[in-house]
Amino acid sequence: MSTLEVSVVTPEGPILEDSFDMVVCKAETGEIGILPKHIPLVSPLQISIVRLKKSGDTKQVTISGGFMEVQPDKVTILAQSAETADHIDVLRAKQAKERAEKRLQDKSDTVDRYRAELALKRAINRLEIANS
Amino acid sequence: MKSLASLRDLKGRIDSTKKTKQITGAMELVSASKMSKAEQNARGFVPYAEKLQEVVSSIANSNTDLQHPMLTKREVKKTGYLIITSDRGLVGAYNSHILKNLINKIEQNHSSKDEYTLIVIGRKGYDFCRKRGLPVAQSILGMSDHPSFADVKDLASEAVQMYADEEIDELHIIYNHYVSAISQVVTNKQLLPIENIEEQSASASDYEFDPNQEEILEVLLPQYAESLIFGALLDGKASEHAASMTAMRSATDNANELIGDLELSYNRARQAAITQEITEIVGGVAALE
Numbered sequence: 001m002s003t004l005e006v007s008v009v010t011p012e013g014p015i016l017e018d019s020f021d022m023v024v025c026k027a028e029t030g031e032i033g034i035l036p037k038h039i040p041l042v043s044p045l046q047i048s049i050v051r052l053k054k055s056g057d058t059k060q061v062t063i064s065g066g067f068m069e070v071q072p073d074k075v076t077i078l079a080q081s082a083e084t085a086d087h088i089d090v091l092r093a094k095q096a097k098e099r100a101e102k103r104l105q106d107k108s109d110t111v112d113r114y115r116a117e118l119a120l121k122r123a124i125n126r127l128e129i130a131n132s
Numbered sequence: 133m134k135s136l137a138s139l140r141d142l143k144g145r146i147d148s149t150k151k152t153k154q155i156t157g158a159m160e161l162v163s164a165s166k167m168s169k170a171e172q173n174a175r176g177f178v179p180y181a182e183k184l185q186e187v188v189s190s191i192a193n194s195n196t197d198l199q200h201p202m203l204t205k206r207e208v209k210k211t212g213y214l215i216i217t218s219d220r221g222l223v224g225a226y227n228s229h230i231l232k233n234l235i236n237k238i239e240q241n242h243s244s245k246d247e248y249t250l251i252v253i254g255r256k257g258y259d260f261c262r263k264r265g266l267p268v269a270q271s272i273l274g275m276s277d278h279p280s281f282a283d284v285k286d287l288a289s290e291a292v293q294m295y296a297d298e299e300i301d302e303l304h305i306i307y308n309h310y311v312s313a314i315s316q317v318v319t320n321k322q323l324l325p326i327e328n329i330e331e332q333s334a335s336a337s338d339y340e341f342d343p344n345q346e347e348i349l350e351v352l353l354p355q356y357a358e359s360l361i362f363g364a365l366l367d368g369k370a371s372e373h374a375a376s377m378t379a380m381r382s383a384t385d386n387a388n389e390l391i392g393d394l395e396l397s398y399n400r401a402r403q404a405a406i407t408q409e410i411t412e413i414v415g416g417v418a419a420l421e
Contacts, residue, residue, distance in 0.1 A: 009183060011281040011362050013176030028351075029343050042187055043342040044351040067351055069187055069339070076183055080281060080355065 002036040005074045006052055008061055008082050015082045016061060022053040023075050025068065034070055041070040047121045049129055050077065060085060060129040064122050088130040097123035139405065142398040146391060153387035159222070160380035166277055167313065167373035173278055174310070174366040181363055188326075188356050191345055194338065198345060201296065202353040205325055211248045212269070212300035213237065214291060214323070214361065216307035216368035217257030219274055223372055224379035227256040229318045230306055237304070237320065238266075249300060251291050253284075253365065269294070279369060281362055288358040295324045296354075303357075307364045308371035314378060316371035323360055326353065 003019040026048035066079030100120035252271040303324040
């Protein structure tokens, strides 16, 4: 059975390079699953968790948006930051979550709600896969 | 007596030069190791940059009538300059090359301070601009030696935002490009609007776009521009450490030369003192006879 070469690349270098059977991620237009021999595709991704499946095992990677490029035998995810479960700084994620929540509760106009929401999303994703 | 005093003087100068030499020698080693780390960081960034470039160019070239503000030239009312300098001195001509290039640019292209604004990374550049009263829109001081993308993300996205909000109509970046450990070249690039996207080899496939090209560009181009800024920063940091290493090496060489000269005069003075003493003794004995 053919597999997909998956690489998750950030500005600080590749985070993960391996072959998998299936890639599931959240595109801007909704969740999408990629199997080998997919048509070449480019799509932006949401701040989300990417699931990589290989013979029953699932590996999870958090990404902070970015986009993916799909070729029949290769998937490249380009994100500004990405972490696998063992690279997540749980304490930092918790602090980021609290900070973002506090900002969102603040009613004054000076708070950049959009950015706080994005930060909250990222923190929740990180905590989720770190605890799974 | 005079020669004794100058002997002690010389000894003191030799000692202090030796100490300086030890310090510059150590700093050279530190810079060398920082440089190789910075070089490694810059290499780690290459796959990301290449992939991004590939996708951007495959979209931009597949569809020539694509419109996006970041790809379209507009009338320039205000230009932004992003300059990358160091926080510390002791880096030879690293900062002065960049600042000289900036001043030349400004003098050539602008007649008043309303026509440009500066985004500055590094204390040396910041102090320079403040002293001359140049308009600084944003700055980062105390950038780490090995910056992570998060360190520069805010500044980069705000710079891109300034362009999107039409606060500036062009963005240039000035930094030292790392050629090798002994050669760094001042580079002046236009970042926005994005021009001359290199044509990729025929391998670039015809992609499906989900949802469509315009919306992908909406995500892709800011990410691309931000990554270029980060790339320039990594490049600049490698140059900074290389420049620092070269500066420290020549300081060490100069110290060696100085120590050599001083030791020569020290030995001469010592010999002269001895000769004089013998002459005095011989003269004294001759007087007694």
